[in-house]
Amino acid sequence: MSPNRVVAVATPLIFAPLAGAVTAWLAEHFPGFSVDQNALEEIFIAGALIALAPAAQWLHGWQKYEARAAEAAKESVEAEEPAALAAGGSDELEELEDLAGLDELGEQDELDDLDELEELGEDQELAGVGR
Secondary structure: OOHHHHHHHHHHHHHHHHHHHHHHHHHHHOOOOOOOHHHHHHHHHHHHHHHHHHHHHHHHHHHHHHHHHHHHHHHHHHHHHHHHHHHHOHHHHHHHHHHHHHHHHOOHHHHHHHHHHHHHHHHHHHHOOOO
């Protein structure tokens, strides 16, 4: 279980009541403090709230950390894609550049027509028409 989930679950169930109990116990038993018995409930609530502030700060910081980590992972994947194309797909890249150059010259349409004629010829051979 990740630390942010532990903090999110344990704070309201364990840490806040424990902080409230410790605060109320200290207010009642610490020498030099004279606290009215009716005020112990208020001191308990104040101690519990004191425990919630660091937990909220932790969760906020953890979300910022996760956002930075996700952004870094995204950037690393984007940085690896061109390198992978250049290393492994250099033949494909050259072929695409050749086709782009042909298209600029207007020869792409002629290649498409040739491809269609070859496909038509293969279909006729399979059907036995070309014999």
